[in-house]
Amino acid sequence: EPEVTQTPSHQVTQMGQEVILRCVPISNHLYFYWYRQILGQKVEFLVSFYNNEISEKSEIFDDQFSVERPDGSNFTLKIRSTKLEDSAMYFCASKSGGLRAFFGQGTRLTVV
Amino acid sequence: QKEVEQNSGPLSVPEGAIASLNCTYSDRGSQSFFWYRQYSGKSPELIMSIYSNGDKEDGRFTAQLNKASQYVSLLIRDSQPSDSATYLCAVNLGGGSNYKLTFGKGTLLTVNP
Numbered sequence: 001e002p003e004v005t006q007t008p009s010h011q012v013t014q015m016g017q018e019v020i021l022r023c024v025p026i027s028n029h030l031y032f033y034w035y036r037q038i039l040g041q042k043v044e045f046l047v048s049f050y051n052n053e054i055s056e057k058s059e060i061f062d063d064q065f066s067v068e069r070p071d072g073s074n075f076t077l078k079i080r081s082t083k084l085e086d087s088a089m090y091f092c093a094s095k096s097g098g099l100r101a102f103f104g105q106g107t108r109l110t111v112v
Numbered sequence: 113q114k115e116v117e118q119n120s121g122p123l124s125v126p127e128g129a130i131a132s133l134n135c136t137y138s139d140r141g142s143q144s145f146f147w148y149r150q151y152s153g154k155s156p157e158l159i160m161s162i163y164s165n166g167d168k169e170d171g172r173f174t175a176q177l178n179k180a181s182q183y184v185s186l187l188i189r190d191s192q193p194s195d196s197a198t199y200l201c202a203v204n205l206g207g208g209s210n211y212k213l214t215f216g217k218g219t220l221l222t223v224n225p
Contacts, residue, residue, distance in 0.1 A: 033211055043156060043200065043215040056212055091155050093211070099144060099163075101211050103155040 002026045004104035006092050012110045013082055021077045021107045023092030032075045033093040033101060034067065036060075043091070049075065082111045114139040116203050118216035126224050131188040133219050135201030138182070145177055147186045148200040150218065156200055160186060191223040 005024040013019050025032055034046040047057040049067055066078045075094070079086055087110050095101040115138040125131045133147075144163045148156035160175040162168045162184065168175045174187040184203075188195055198218040204211060 031211065035213075042217050043202075043213075045212050045214070048212060058212075089153075089155075095211060099161060099211075100158060103157070106155045108153075 002102070004092055004094050004102050006090075006104035006107050008107060009105070010108045010110070012112060015084060015111055016081055018078065018080050019082055019109060021079070021090050021092075021109070023075045023077075023094075023104055024073055025075055025092070025094030026096075026102060027073075029094035029096050029102075031055075031095045031101070032067075032069070034077050035091045035093065035103075036088040037091065037106075038085075038088040046077075079109075082109075084111050087111045114203075114205065114214050116201055116214050116216040118199075118201050118219050120217055121220040122222050123219055124222045124224060125191050127191060127193060129191050129223075131191045131195065131221055131223070133186040133188075133199050133201075133221065135184045135186075135216055136182055137184070137201075137203045137214075139203070139205055139214075140179075140182065142182075142203045142205050144204040145175070145184045146202040146204070146213065147173075147175060147184075148202060148215075149195075150198045150200055152198075156202075156215075159199075188221075191221075193223045193225050196221060196223045 007022045032049040037043045048055045089106045092104040093101040147160045162175040162177045172189045176185045200218045201216040202213040
């Protein structure tokens with residue numbers, strides 16, 4: 001089965017630094033998403049992306065966050081000036097026109 | 113505030129028994145409903161999706177939806193130790209490309225051999 005691939009699997013960064021989380025969606029998919037899950041808490045929607053623009057974002061997705069599809073294959077989430085509370089698992093998902101989205105294996109971000 | 117509520121458990125059942133997982137949601141406009149399984153430290157894995165009132169069966173899994181009661185359930189028949197995981201209920205307000213899922217906190221299921 002095709003997979004959504006995320007890199008790195010674990011990222012440790014110092015507070016205040018910028019991080020970029022990378023995702024390679026399934027090749028023929030058109031819709032892309034980022035979710036996060038703080039340890040022990042719910043999976044939370046961050047942003048959806050279609051046709052090279054954000055289609056919806058949550059209140060969590062403030063000016064600290066940005067997304068980009070720089071080269072037609074990668075889909076990135078940039079977090080500027082990281083804070084301790086940004087520590088979480090970040091999941092990328094993609095889908096075609098159907099109703100099922102496929103999740104990547106996640107990137108664990110640890111801010112120290 | 114759109115909420116999805118689940119009993120956090122843990123729910124413990126013996127091997128071979130039926131496990132019953134429940135979920136309620138607050139937004140009557142919700143259109144599609146999903147059950148995900150999540151092993152510790154792993155990503156959510158889709159188990160079932162359901163869009164219409166009634167039951168939907170797939171192998172050992174049955175999803176039940178009652179929109180009037182704003183209630184979704186998942187039954188796992190002939191539970192196996194490998195079913196031990198956290199089960200996440202997720203609700204999608206929109207349809208089509210809108211996959212803005214609201215998740216519950218999940219119910220931890222333990223199947224005892």
